[in-house]
Amino acid sequence: MPELAMIIEDDEDLSEIFGQALTAAHFNVEIVRDGTVAQRRLKELKPDVVILDMHLPNIPGIDLLRQIREDHRLEKTRVVITTADALMGESYRNQADLVLIKPITFTQLRDLTSRLHR
């Protein structure tokens, strides 16, 4: 049974590319494009990897990050933060397993996430 990756990304193209990259990295992929939906889905599912965009409609990425970190059920979940803001990215380094600064290429994400398998 392949591991589950949840991609939380509002941009349609990027979420498609990320989805394909994670599929190529042998994950089952669940794509969420909205903060509130993500909040709900994080309670229903138990993703092994979360690709989290920090700029989301409705709910800021930081709230979702806190939700994941406070949920014992998700204590083994690895979080990959994606942001276009390099400085913000730096400040999240301690809270995330991986911080990627946009633009993120398909091969970059595929190669990096394939190392996240347990």
Next chain:
Amino acid sequence: MDVIRSASRFFDNLIDVPSIDPDDSRRRKLLNIILMGMFLIAIITVILSVIAKVLQFAGAENISGILIASIAGVISCFLVYLINRFWSGTIASVIFLLIFVFIITLADTLHELTNGRSIYLLSIPIIIAGVLLGSKASLAFWGVATLEFIILGYNEINLPAIMSFLWLATIAWLSARSLEHALKDLRNINAELDRRVIQRTHELTESLSRERIETGRRDAILNGIADGVVVFDQSGLAILANPSISNMIDMPLEKIIGSTINELLSSGLKAGGRETLEAQLERSSSSFSNLRIEWEKKTLLINASEVRDDRNQPTGIVAVLRDFTREAELEKMKDSFIAIVSHELRTPLNAILGYAEMFKEGVYGPMNEKQLSVTQRIMMNTQRLLSIVSDLLDQAQIQAGKLKTRMVSCVPAELLENFRGVMEKIVTDKGLPLFTELDPALPLKILGDPQRLHQIMVNLANNAVKFTDKGGITVSLLLVDKSQWCIKVSDTGRGIPSEAQKYIFESFRQVDAASTRQHGGVGLGLSIVKQLVEIMHGRIEVESKYGSGSVFTVTLPLIVNAEAQTQPIPLIEE
């Protein structure tokens, strides 16, 4: 009082003789005064003689002679006066003096006149002649007196008297002459004074009218210009302002004039602006340029400079205000435009790149060689477009002064690793090796802007790759000394001609036009690097010999932040 005044005016009119020659006028006036005196004496004598005759006083039988002489005196005085007044002063004076001599001659016995008590009377015409007819006339009347002595005293000529008269005449001559000279000098001085007064008056009139013209012109200029102008004196009071400033800050001119800087400020300056302006005033005392303040709904640009007089003493401050509202709005629009473009251009380009990559990686099925090559071209061109967009946006931000570095703790080893991650493929794709070197003497963590440092390294390396066909690229992070570290990017490319080294850091410049077509790019990479380095208070140097590669060295201040070394970065709330 009026009676006295009009009597005096009448008397003045009587004795004054208008003449072009002031000496002549003076002499004729003097003659008139003497005549007036003699006329009065003669009149009184006539009256007394008539009374004595009528009342039959003792000895009145001999009075007829005196009466006749007095009447003759009155008549001659009047005639001489007429001659003096209306004809000639000289002739009148000569006649008067001759009559005077004649009267003296007739007034006493011959003996008394030549040797006795009346002899001194002859000195009177000699002395008066010098005053009435000019200094030399004294000598002439000495001649007259001598002649009279000779004629009248032919049997006993009084030589001592003649010599005494000569002596008297000489003294009269000399004193009259010195009086004349003194008067002449005085007149010259007066004339000079008059001339100067006239000249000064003329100059004053001219400068006044010039001033009026200049003031008029200045007012016209001040009133005509669109910029607001206000001048403060040394004590900080507004002494001059133009209508533009009145419109700009919506305050009548009369209210502006006489206000202090603070009073003007308090009327419309938005919160924050006041502090800015006060800080500026404190910092640079009175001269500053292009200070932007928010005034009610307007944005104003203030330029102020000290006014100094011709001795370089400060006399006040002139402030020129420009309504910058429209420009500020445009700037704001430009900023948001840049932000939108930045996001809207990059997002689809990233998507194109991503999809092309997926094609290439066979996500949507295998591709033939031709398809692969085309996909590669799509990716390459998109990459190029992305970097041009980034460069243009960076350049726009730098030029607007908006690009700020954010100093955080960063790890040199990570910098180098991230750099390798981006550049390794690009360099090796060109068949070149990429060498990286980390100086073990460098601190583990330093303070810097990792994003911008990365950009500097990537830009320099991209530039090196562009112009290198064989050999390799070396990137080193080195410790220079206690306070500096450097990024060194060396290549084995064709090098930069020395004349081109001067302008390679200018925007939109490349060594030659052909290289633009050959190597792509808009010529911003090195310019951005230089500007970034300068924002970070560093410097960039290039060492290159045409044909044997180039070395770019970026030297930056080394800041080791002890706090950043130990403390984790807190979670930032959005």
